[in-house]
Each structure stands twice: as C-alpha cells, then as structure tokens.
Amino acid sequence: MGKCLSWKYFSLLLSLLFFHSQFPFSSSLSSNSQCSALLHFNHSLSLHRRASHCGYSYPKTGSWKEDKDCCTWDGVVCDNSTRHVIALDLSCSWLYGSIPSNSTLFLLRHLRSLNLARNDFDLSLISPEFGNFQSLTHLNLSHSRFYGEIPYEISQLSSLVSLDLSYNGDLMMTIDYQSKHQFGKESLVTLPRAIPTSLGNLTQMIYLDLSYNNFNGLLPSSIFDLPNLSVLDLERNQLVGPLPNHVSGLNLLIDLSLSSNFLNGTLPSWLFSLTSLMKLTLHQNQFIGEIGEFKYNNSLDYLDLSYNMLQGSIPSSISRLVSLTTLDLSSNNLQGSVPSSISRLVNLNTLHLSSNNLSIMLDLELFSNLNVFNFSYNNLLVSINNNLTFTLPNLTELYLSSCNISEFPIFLKVATNLGSLDLSNNRIYGQTPEWLGAVGRNSLTFLDLSHNFLTSIDKIPWKNLYSVDLRNNLLQGPLPTLNALSLRYLFASNNNLSGGIPSFICNASSLEVLDLSHNNFSGTIPKCLVLSNALSVLDLRMNSLNGSIPASVSCGNYLRNINLNGNQLEGPLPRSLENCTNLEVLDLGNNKINDTFPYWLESILELQVLVIRSNKFQGHISNPKAEFPFPNLRILDISNNDFNGPLPRKYFKYLKAMMNVDKGEDGLKYMGNEYYHDSLNVTMKGLNIELVRIQTIFTTIDFSNNSFIGEIPQIIGSLNSLKGLNFSHNNLIGYIPSSFGHLTNLEWLDLSFNKLDGEIPKQLEDLNQLAVLELSHNQLTGPIPSGKQFNTFENNSYTNNLGLCGFPLTRTCNNHTSKLPTTSTLQQENNLEPKNGFGWQAVLIGYGCGVIFGTLMGYLMFKIGKPKWIVRMVKLEQHILLRRLKNNARRSGGRK
Incomplete structure (x- = not known):
C-alpha cells in the first residue's frame, strides 16, 4: 500500500470506527459490519x-x-x-x-x-x-x-x-x-x-489441554472437581507435588495425561476407580509406592506408568482391565514375577516391562495376542520354553536385551511378521541358527544382536533392513553380505572381521552411519564412502587399512564424523576435506599421514574435535588465514608429530569454544545422537583413555612430543574452560605463565621434558581441580607453591629440576635465598622487557662480565632488537650470574 492507505482500506477502517463508536463492545454488529471486522482482522496480519x-x-x-x-x-x-x-x-x-x-x-x-x-x-x-x-x-x-x-x-x-x-x-x-x-x-x-x-x-x-508449556507449581485440586471434564492434558510442564487424595468430579473423565512433569507421592486410589477412563498416562514423573488394586473397569485401554519410581509387584488385579490394549510399566523398580493373569487380557497387544527387576516365563500363553513385547534390562534370568511349537502371527516387535538368555527363542521360528528384533546384551554364543533367516523375511527392518558371543552369522537375507547392529561379538572372516538398499545404520565394531570393506556398502545409498571400527579390515578405503550424499558418520578406526585417503571428498550435506584413527594410512591429507562444512569430529590419529598443518580446516565452523596425533605432520604452524579460526574447536591433539617453530599464539587467541563454556542447566550433554555416540582416545592425566562418550564441556589441548621452541604464550590463560593441557617433550623455554592461574577448570597440566626456567607461579595454587601436575625435567627454580592441590603432588611431579625446593622434595628452601632477586621477581611475564629493548638482561650481563660489555649488549639490543645468538648468550649469562649470587649468599650466610 506504500506510504498511504488505499481508499478501500481507509473506508473499511472508517466504517469500523463508526460502528465501534455507535455500538459498545457488548452490542451486536450487523452482518456487514461483522464482515468488515473480519476483513480488518485479516489485513492486520500477513x-x-x-x-x-x-x-x-x-x-x-x-x-x-x-x-x-x-x-x-x-x-x-x-x-x-x-x-x-x-x-x-x-x-x-x-x-x-x-x-x-x-x-x-x-x-x-x-x-x-x-x-x-x-x-x-x-x-x-x-x-x-x-x-x-x-x-x-x-x-x-x-x-x-x-x-x-x-x-x-x-x-x-x-x-x-x-x-x-x-x-x-x-x-x-x-x-x-x-x-x-x-x-x-x-x-x-x-x-x-x-x-x-x-x-x-x-x-x-x-x-x-495446557500441555507443552512451562506451567509450574502445585496442581490445583479444583481442576479435579470439574463434573463434566472428559479430557485433561497437562503433559510436558513443570508441575510438582502429589495428586489430591480425594476428588469429587471426573466421573466422565476419558483421558488423563500428566506425563513429563515432576509430580510425586503415591498414586491415589481414585485413579484406579474411574469407570469411564480410557487413557491414563503418568510416565516420566516421580511417583513412588506400589501400584494400587484395579477396580472393575471395562473401559481403560491405555495405561502408561513408565519412568517413575514405583515399587512392589504388578498387581494381579490388572486382569480386570479387560479392554486394555497397551500397558507400559517400564523403567520403575517393580519386582517379582510377571503375573500369569496378564494372559487373560485378550485385547492386549503392546506390553512394555523393561528396566525393572522382574522375572518371566516366555511361552505361548503370554504371547498369543501380543504385537509388541519389551522385557529388556530386567537383569534376571528369563526362562524360555523352547520345547513348545506354536505360531505367533501377530508379533511384530520383540525386545529382550539384557535378559541373560543363552539361545535364540524358538518361538521366533515362525514369527513371519516380525519387524524389530533386539536380543542384545545376552549370552547367546556360537553360530546363528539356519532358521533365523526366515524370521520376518519380508518385514524385518531392525536387528540388534550386539554384545553376545556370536562367532558367525549364516546369512543376513532380509531385504528391508534399515538398522543392523552386530557390535561386540566374536565374528570372524568377512562381513556377512546383506541387502543394502534400505540400510541406514550398520554397526559391526569390536569383532574379528577381516578382509576388505565389502563392495555391497557402495550400494547403500541411504547409509547414514557406518561403524566398522576395532576389527581387522585391510585394503583401501572405497571411494564411494567419501562421495556419499547421505553418510553422517564414517568410523573405520582401529583396523589395518592402508593406502591414502581418497583425494575427492564430497562430504554430502550431512557428514559429521570421520574417524580413521589407528590404521596405516599414508600420503597427504586431502584438501577436499574443507568441503565438509558440517564436520564436527575429525580423528586421523595413529596413521602415517605425511603433511603440514591443515590450516585450511580452520574455516569449518562446526569442527569441535581435531585429532592428528602420531602421524608424520611437520613444519611450522603459521598464522591463521581465517578471520576467526576454529571457532568451535574444543579438542585439539597434534601430539607425536614433527611440528617445530614457536607455539601458534594467534590460534590460541581465537579458540572461543575453550573459553567460558557453560555447563548448562539441563545436566550433562554428549556429542552424537541416539544412533551413534561420538567417542575418542585421549591422553588424560598421563593415561591413554577411550572416552566412550564425549561431554560437550570437555576441552583439551595436546601439543606434546614435537619440536616446538620459544616461550609459552600468556594468552593460553584465557582458555579458562580447559580440562587438560599437555606441552610436554618439546624445547620450550622461558617461564610458566602466571596467567595459568586463570585455568580454574584444569584437571591435568603436563609441561615436563622442556627447558622451562624460573619459579612455579604462585597463581597455580588457585587451580582447585588440578589432579595431575607434571613439571619434571625442566630448569625450574625456587620454592614449590604450598597448600591446596600442591599438597597432593608427589616428588615425580618435579624430578630433574635442580633449583626447586620445598614440599614434597627433601630439599628445603633457604630463607635468605628467597629474599634475593629471583627469576620471577626480576622478570615478569607482562613486562618482559622495556619497549626500547634495553632491559635488565643487559644490566646483569654488565654485572657479571663488565660494565662496558654489558652496555654494548644493551646498545645492540636497542638498535637491532634481539638476534637469536644474543638471546642465547643472555640466558647463559643469566644462569651463571644466578649461580654466583646464590654461592655468594651461602658464603655470607656462613660467615654470619
């Protein structure tokens, strides 16, 4: 309409104003004015x-x-x-x-x-x-x-x-x-x-219906007295407190949903006496006590009490719920055996009893009408009557994970319509039975046989599988061939599988997660895997793959994790990896890759984990090319390579994800998703540990076992969310930055096997989380800080630092020595030298070697800066002078 109202819109507004002035809001509007009101309402929105x-x-x-x-x-x-x-x-x-x-x-x-x-x-x-x-x-x-x-x-x-x-x-x-x-x-x-x-x-x-809001506080009892209420839905709020003990209404209630709140207390008896109730969902609360006795109720067909803290046994009176089709009591503290009276529920088709302490006999009587049965994670012996032969035409989903079973249930033999089968975390051993291939031949989409003792699988003939999990078995030989057209998730890690990565993988055009880690696969990486448009996770670590990483990496739109750690890959790192704009984890550690630092990865905004440790990377790490390099990087491990030159100060400056990380109010969070949890091998507190899951607040830097030189930048002290920092086994000189006192989340610090000198900064006393400190094999001097965490470190934290004294070393500190000018008092990190370069080093040289030579050194440093040979000479003369000062102090002390 531009800057002015159109005439039609203006006349409409005038007519509405006229009617509004003539009739108060309580008056009736004519048909025309109602139409005008609707038009005006419509024009007020887009x-x-x-x-x-x-x-x-x-x-x-x-x-x-x-x-x-x-x-x-x-x-x-x-x-x-x-x-x-x-x-x-x-x-x-x-x-x-x-x-x-x-x-x-x-x-x-x-x-x-x-x-x-x-x-x-x-x-x-x-x-x-x-x-x-x-x-x-x-x-x-x-x-x-x-x-x-x-x-x-x-x-x-x-x-x-x-x-x-x-x-x-x-x-x-x-x-x-x-x-x-x-x-x-x-x-x-x-x-x-x-x-x-x-x-x-x-x-x-x-x-x-007030569901999916943020209402909190107590439930008002007045709601439960509404005489005509049929549906009450308060799901997904933050309501607290118990349910009322007595209600006067709800006689017509059909549907009651109070799920996903913080309601507590016992379940009142009136819940089990509502004769019109058809659906009751109370899952994910904090209810305690026993499940009450059910009164005669031929209406209830859906009952969900899962994810609470209910105790006791399943009441036999549950058989009175003759209309029940779905029963979910999973994730409670229920005990005892599953009552046989459940078999009387002839309409029951879905039964969830997982994550309790129940026992059960699996036979025809229970399964005759079920479509879905979940008894996983009860951790008690489940008895299976394999002597019975019967058909289960209705069974579509069976979950028996962690049930201590040792053989395949024979009642599956003719479960022709089965769609999901989970027998993971049991004691099933040997070869899969030949008849298993006929189970749900045209219907099975989900198969989980992980964490058993299977040695071989006869065949995987199912053509509609979208998820196959064979992890943690004893499988040998090549990966069983399967129809990959519908495959989205394939897990076969932690077996003894060998041979090349099978060609049928390239037919899996919908494959999102491929985890073949911890096996004995050999040969090269198929090019199709790095050209997939659907792949999100490629985990091939800990195998024997060789050759180079395929040069053309397309990454599609979804590739989030590439883990090739622990193989024998060589050659350069393909530059095409910079196309992986959604990459969060890149772990190429423990291979033979020969290249320089991959600075071109710094522009991948989503990258959180970069591990290239134990390869053949070499050279200087120059200044970043991007304006804000590695903005989300939290784990950086380039240890055990041949990098040299100074530490990359400008990279440390921009590692924003290692600064002020918020732990959040929603508890711990982990990298990955419901199908795949990111994991990682790290050197943590001196030990090589596999993090099965990576917390989103975990941050670490490991530059150890390289040839870095120069001083440690003060800017590292701004990375105050760091959990671990390892610069050991390099050629670093200078002082431990006092800014390290800001690393209040630090749990391990390893600066051993360098050439660091000066005193241990007293600011490190504030690191209350520090559990491991390694400063051995340096040239540190002065007293070791005392109190707090420093009282927990042993001698080996400080070995081969001849100038250190104080607890826990047997060498005590001389009171007179501590009053003399020390490295830390003469040279502070923030004022290392005057701007003109004529600093205290020259004065010390003059003191030790003659005023004229010292003045000349100062003049040279003022005019031309500090050539490397002068820096080395200065440091040498500094140490000579300090020894002389200490010897003189001891002699004068003796004369006193």
Whole structure:
C-alpha cells in the first residue's frame, strides 16, 4: 500500500470506527459490519507459509472477497437465522503477526467456536478481550506462539467446554485468591507459570489441554472437581507435588495425561476407580509406592506408568482391565514375577516391562495376542520354553536385551511378521541358527544382536533392513553380505572381521552411519564412502587399512564424523576435506599421514574435535588465514608429530569454544545422537583413555612430543574452560605463565621434558581441580607453591629440576635465598622487557662480565632488537650470574 492507505482500506477502517463508536463492545454488529471486522482482522496480519507447521495447510483468508457475504468465506460459519458469525476456524492458515487488544476480532461477540491453532502470532500476549466472548464454547490457541500471562477473564467464560492452549511454550496464569486478613476482598496476583484455581469455575468444561508449556507449581485440586471434564492434558510442564487424595468430579473423565512433569507421592486410589477412563498416562514423573488394586473397569485401554519410581509387584488385579490394549510399566523398580493373569487380557497387544527387576516365563500363553513385547534390562534370568511349537502371527516387535538368555527363542521360528528384533546384551554364543533367516523375511527392518558371543552369522537375507547392529561379538572372516538398499545404520565394531570393506556398502545409498571400527579390515578405503550424499558418520578406526585417503571428498550435506584413527594410512591429507562444512569430529590419529598443518580446516565452523596425533605432520604452524579460526574447536591433539617453530599464539587467541563454556542447566550433554555416540582416545592425566562418550564441556589441548621452541604464550590463560593441557617433550623455554592461574577448570597440566626456567607461579595454587601436575625435567627454580592441590603432588611431579625446593622434595628452601632477586621477581611475564629493548638482561650481563660489555649488549639490543645468538648468550649469562649470587649468599650466610 506504500506510504498511504488505499481508499478501500481507509473506508473499511472508517466504517469500523463508526460502528465501534455507535455500538459498545457488548452490542451486536450487523452482518456487514461483522464482515468488515473480519476483513480488518485479516489485513492486520500477513501470510507466511512457514507460519503453519501442519501436514496440510493453505491460506484460508486468501480467498476472502469484500464483495461477497462473509458467511460464505472459508473458515467462517454463521447462524442461519441471525446471520451472526458463530464459528471461526483459521487453523493452519499461514497467519503471521500480533493480535492486540483493539483487534477487530473481538467485535465478533457471538462467536461460539474460535480456532486459531497452528499459526504464528509472534509472541503476542493473550488479550483479556478473549474473555468477552460470552457465548464461546470452544477456544483453540495451540501451536501459535502466544506468550506471557493467560488472563483471568478466560476463567469467566462459563459456557466454555473446550480450551486448548497447548504447545505455546512459555505461558503463565493469573491467580485469583481471597485473603480476608490482608485485602478483605478477592484480589488478583500474578504467580508466574502456575495453573489457577479459578479454572474450577468452568463447570461446563469438557476438554482442557495446557500441555507443552512451562506451567509450574502445585496442581490445583479444583481442576479435579470439574463434573463434566472428559479430557485433561497437562503433559510436558513443570508441575510438582502429589495428586489430591480425594476428588469429587471426573466421573466422565476419558483421558488423563500428566506425563513429563515432576509430580510425586503415591498414586491415589481414585485413579484406579474411574469407570469411564480410557487413557491414563503418568510416565516420566516421580511417583513412588506400589501400584494400587484395579477396580472393575471395562473401559481403560491405555495405561502408561513408565519412568517413575514405583515399587512392589504388578498387581494381579490388572486382569480386570479387560479392554486394555497397551500397558507400559517400564523403567520403575517393580519386582517379582510377571503375573500369569496378564494372559487373560485378550485385547492386549503392546506390553512394555523393561528396566525393572522382574522375572518371566516366555511361552505361548503370554504371547498369543501380543504385537509388541519389551522385557529388556530386567537383569534376571528369563526362562524360555523352547520345547513348545506354536505360531505367533501377530508379533511384530520383540525386545529382550539384557535378559541373560543363552539361545535364540524358538518361538521366533515362525514369527513371519516380525519387524524389530533386539536380543542384545545376552549370552547367546556360537553360530546363528539356519532358521533365523526366515524370521520376518519380508518385514524385518531392525536387528540388534550386539554384545553376545556370536562367532558367525549364516546369512543376513532380509531385504528391508534399515538398522543392523552386530557390535561386540566374536565374528570372524568377512562381513556377512546383506541387502543394502534400505540400510541406514550398520554397526559391526569390536569383532574379528577381516578382509576388505565389502563392495555391497557402495550400494547403500541411504547409509547414514557406518561403524566398522576395532576389527581387522585391510585394503583401501572405497571411494564411494567419501562421495556419499547421505553418510553422517564414517568410523573405520582401529583396523589395518592402508593406502591414502581418497583425494575427492564430497562430504554430502550431512557428514559429521570421520574417524580413521589407528590404521596405516599414508600420503597427504586431502584438501577436499574443507568441503565438509558440517564436520564436527575429525580423528586421523595413529596413521602415517605425511603433511603440514591443515590450516585450511580452520574455516569449518562446526569442527569441535581435531585429532592428528602420531602421524608424520611437520613444519611450522603459521598464522591463521581465517578471520576467526576454529571457532568451535574444543579438542585439539597434534601430539607425536614433527611440528617445530614457536607455539601458534594467534590460534590460541581465537579458540572461543575453550573459553567460558557453560555447563548448562539441563545436566550433562554428549556429542552424537541416539544412533551413534561420538567417542575418542585421549591422553588424560598421563593415561591413554577411550572416552566412550564425549561431554560437550570437555576441552583439551595436546601439543606434546614435537619440536616446538620459544616461550609459552600468556594468552593460553584465557582458555579458562580447559580440562587438560599437555606441552610436554618439546624445547620450550622461558617461564610458566602466571596467567595459568586463570585455568580454574584444569584437571591435568603436563609441561615436563622442556627447558622451562624460573619459579612455579604462585597463581597455580588457585587451580582447585588440578589432579595431575607434571613439571619434571625442566630448569625450574625456587620454592614449590604450598597448600591446596600442591599438597597432593608427589616428588615425580618435579624430578630433574635442580633449583626447586620445598614440599614434597627433601630439599628445603633457604630463607635468605628467597629474599634475593629471583627469576620471577626480576622478570615478569607482562613486562618482559622495556619497549626500547634495553632491559635488565643487559644490566646483569654488565654485572657479571663488565660494565662496558654489558652496555654494548644493551646498545645492540636497542638498535637491532634481539638476534637469536644474543638471546642465547643472555640466558647463559643469566644462569651463571644466578649461580654466583646464590654461592655468594651461602658464603655470607656462613660467615654470619
């Protein structure tokens, strides 16, 4: 419309203002003015396809025409006699923008049903004007990015039977309460994110959904007294406290979902007496105690009490739930045997009992009607009656991980429709039976036989498999051939498989994770693996692969982890790796790769782990080429190579991911996803350790066993999230930076086998997390700091530093010596030399070798800087002088 309103829009606004001035909000609008109100509401918003996350969506208001009766518009319903707009359904309509309190939407006072779900109202506040729809029976504002306080006025909509405010994320309620002592009348107080007791006023309410928000506090008991309530969904909030002991309503309740909160206490008896209840989900809370006795109930068909802390046994009264189709009691502390009465539940098709302490006899009686059975992680002996022969035509999913079984259940033999089979973490040994290939021949998609003692697999004939897990067995020979057309995940690590990587892998065009690590595979890496457009993880570490890494690496759009550690790969590192823009982990350690430092990787923004240790990399590490190199790098290991020159100070300056890492409020997080957890071999606290999972807060630098020279940069002290730092076995000189005192998260520090001198900075006393300190084989002098962590280090932390004294060494520090000028007092890291170069070194040289020579050295350093030969001479003369000063001090002390 440009800078001016169009005439149509302006006339529409004038007409609306006229009607608003003539009629207060409580008055009725004519049919024409209702249409004008709708048009104005539509014009106040814009249309964006991304505003509606629906399976099917389209802009309903896009077809509204001003010259047509709005009762014919898409989404609008009018009363046949009065022509009032009584229903407005604009769900999934691409609407974007805010809804202020003066929106013309609130002129439609005859609305009985309003559905604005699945749009984007850009964090609008829910206006109190919603409370003026006195005839409203259905209000749906779900999935629409409303924010803030839910107005008290909504609880005054006495005709409301359905209220859905779910999936808005951060709503809160205004609480009404009466305090006779303080106020003498009803008052309104805002308590952030609590559910108000005033909802108990909505006595006509049938459907109430406040799920997927951030409501917290206690559950108001008034909600449980609503006499007509059929559906109550408060899932995924932060509600706390117990359920009420008694309720007076809920006689018509069909669906109760309180999952994923922090509710606690025992389960009240009324939960098991609701005769109309069909669905009860309380999973992922903190309920304790035993499961109560079920009353006669022929309605309940879905019961989920999983992920709580329930104890005791499964009550036999569960057999009264004759309509039950799904039962989930997994992840509790239930004990005893599974009651045989469960077999009476003839409609039961899904049974989850995993992660308890239960025992069971697997036979025909239990499985006859089941589609899904999960008994994993009970860690008790599961008895299998393999003498029975029967068919299980309905079984589609079977999970028996960690059940101490030692053979394949024979009842699987004719499970022709099986889709998922998990027998991992058991004691099954030897060869797979020949009949296994017929199990779910055309239906099996998920197979997990990992962590057993299998020596060979007859064949993998299934053609629709998307996930195969054979990890941690005793498999030998080549990898069994399988149909790879549907394959997405293939795990075969930690076996004794040999031969080349099979060619059928190249047919797996949908393969996302390939883990063949810790085997004896030989030969070269197939080029198809680095050209895949789907691959996310390529883990071939700890094999015997040779040759070079294929030069052309496309990385597709998803490659996140490349781990080739522990092979015999050689040649240069392919420059095409810089195309892997989503790469997070690159581990090429323990090979024979011959190249210079791969500075061109510094522009990969997602890179968090770079390990090239124990190869044949060489040369200087020059200044970075990118403006902000390695912005997310947290683990950098270039140890055991032939790098030389000074430490790369400018790289350390930009390692932002090693600074001020937030541990977060959501507990520990790990790299990887639900299918693959990133792992890594690191030298940690002097030991070579495999991190099976990598915490996102883990940060370490290892430059050990190279030929680095020069001084340690002060800037490293800014990497205050470092857990480990290893510069050992180099040719570093100078002083330990006092800035290391800022590395308060440091757990191990290894500077051994260098040529460091000066005193150990007293600032290191503040490193309360430091568990391992290695400073041996240097030229350090002076007293060892005392107290805190330094009282825990032993002699071998300081061996071959002839100038050190104090605990734990037997060499005590002389009080007089400590008063003399020492390295640390004469030379501070932040003021190493004056800007003109005429520093204290020249004065010491003059003191030791003659004033004229010393002055000449100072002049040369002033005019031409510090040539290397002068630096070496200065340091040599410095040590000579210090020895003379100490000897003189001892002699003078003796004379006293």
